[in-house]
Amino acid sequence: MTEATRELPLSRPWIDDREEELVLEVLRSGRLSLGPWIERFEEEIAERVGAPFAAAVSSGTAGLHMLCHLAGLGPGDEVITSPLSFVASANCFILEGALPVFADVDPSTLNMDPAAVEAAITPRTKAIVAVDMFGYPSELDELRTIAAPHDLTLIEDSCEALGARYKGRPLGSHGTDAVFAFYPNKQMTAGEGGVVVTHSKDVRDQVVSLRNQGRSYGEGSWFNHVRVGFNYRWTDVQAAIALAQLEKLDRILELRADAAARYAQLLDSIDGIETPRSDDADHQRSWFVYVVTLAAEIDRARVMESLRRDGVATAEYIPCIHLQPYMREQYGFGEGLCPVAEGIAARTLALPFYTQIDADDQVRAAEPFTTKDGSTIRELHHTELQSLAEAMLEAGHSTQRHYHRDTEEIYFVLEGAGDLEVDGTAQRVGAGDAALIPPGAWHEIRASTSLRFLCSCAPPYLHDDTFFE
Numbered sequence: 001m002t003e004a005t006r007e008l009p010l011s012r013p014w015i016d017d018r019e020e021e022l023v024l025e026v027l028r029s030g031r032l033s034l035g036p037w038i039e040r041f042e043e044e045i046a047e048r049v050g051a052p053f054a055a056a057v058s059s060g061t062a063g064l065h066m067l068c069h070l071a072g073l074g075p076g077d078e079v080i081t082s083p084l085s086f087v088a089s090a091n092c093f094i095l096e097g098a099l100p101v102f103a104d105v106d107p108s109t110l111n112m113d114p115a116a117v118e119a120a121i122t123p124r125t126k127a128i129v130a131v132d133m134f135g136y137p138s139e140l141d142e143l144r145t146i147a148a149p150h151d152l153t154l155i156e157d158s159c160e161a162l163g164a165r166y167k168g169r170p171l172g173s174h175g176t177d178a179v180f181a182f183y184p185n186k187q188m189t190a191g192e193g194g195v196v197v198t199h200s201k202d203v204r205d206q207v208v209s210l211r212n213q214g215r216s217y218g219e220g221s222w223f224n225h226v227r228v229g230f231n232y233r234w235t236d237v238q239a240a241i242a243l244a245q246l247e248k249l250d251r252i253l254e255l256r257a258d259a260a261a262r263y264a265q266l267l268d269s270i271d272g273i274e275t276p277r278s279d280d281a282d283h284q285r286s287w288f289v290y291v292v293t294l295a296a297e298i299d300r301a302r303v304m305e306s307l308r309r310d311g312v313a314t315a316e317y318i319p320c321i322h323l324q325p326y327m328r329e330q331y332g333f334g335e336g337l338c339p340v341a342e343g344i345a346a347r348t349l350a351l352p353f354y355t356q357i358d359a360d361d362q363v364r365a366a367e368p369f370t371t372k373d374g375s376t377i378r379e380l381h382h383t384e385l386q387s388l389a390e391a392m393l394e395a396g397h398s399t400q401r402h403y404h405r406d407t408e409e410i411y412f413v414l415e416g417a418g419d420l421e422v423d424g425t426a427q428r429v430g431a432g433d434a435a436l437i438p439p440g441a442w443h444e445i446r447a448s449t450s451l452r453f454l455c456s457c458a459p460p461y462l463h464d465d466t467f468f469e
């Protein structure tokens, strides 16, 4: 595999000797679950995020689900959350029988717009699950002000945001119950896992009981169950990995911020791409993923196809929850419910992003967005056209050159006669014919072998006159 085709993954955890060392210690201890490592981790993470209490659980979803359970949500209740999130942000209360209500997002933060949250409140609303999307803190104070008069429970889904700060203080320290998650694409990982952080000892105690089948830890035997609970237990093996990760969390956050800054440098000046919102005095992002938003006229599928062809992993990040098949089916949601989120979700994509990403690999990932003059992604298809032209020249087709300098369209001049198929629509073309195809208007061009043609396009995309020589 050449350097150019080596796969760049979307994410990759940073695991080294320290994780191995601590995991081995746990394995040799003979106690793999419900042991001292979990408590150690809970103490350390609580301190780290500035919350008095923490309870480690098997996943972020498990933590959110238990908070929804504790909020007493049930059938007939409505819960407001963000449409632009991972499905777990809604599933956590749907599992309790509550109805999802989606409040549209602020296009700049990609988090719920507080005004939309307020507008979504009805007499049946019981809770709000606020999501710190892509590691950017949501408007916690405004949401609390909105929730208080209606007596709504506010739960913070911080699964993507460990290390982020709101108004100068870490998420987790603001008094709202919050959950962080440790799947391997997260800032820090434990393989799987999550942690509920809270300022209430009662919430902590109840989560500790609920995660372990509703056991009572106060008195009685091991088989003393005081409520219906779950098996949402974590293991000490996972806690060992997480403790090693926690030791280097500052470095992790720093390296991820550096990687994000490098992407910004590569992509910021390119017309047609919007890079993630910058921090401000109240919001300090913890870098989780690197998601860019393409201009509306750019064909995202083609951009992604081009990235993948170059061995660069990418993903649509993130489809709206309310448009997932089960949501449409179960609740009849459809397009138009949250136009801002839908508009964004249709235009965003994630680039490879992880703590130890190599700067050169980032250049490679950004390459398809840049043209010879480094100016704009809008001409991505022109880059592909160049490859097409090169392939045809190699195959012995015309080396004649033609430029249509005054437009931005792709311009084909044909020799011979044959079929030219543009996105499945074939046309019979003859010698001397020219085809003018507007930018962004084609995905795939096929030409019959009898057809000899050259292609070119206008500056600035091919400002090198010798390209077709």
Ligand SMILES: Cc1ncc(COP(=O)(O)O)c(C=O)c1O
Pocket (backbone or CB within 6 Å): 059, 060, 061, 062, 085, 086, 088, 089, 131, 157, 159, 160, 181, 182, 183, 193, 194
């Ligand atoms: C916003 C958000 N909420 C909840 C979760 C659920 O976390 P987990 O996968 O650990 O259950 C995730 C995980 O990707 C997430 O991104």
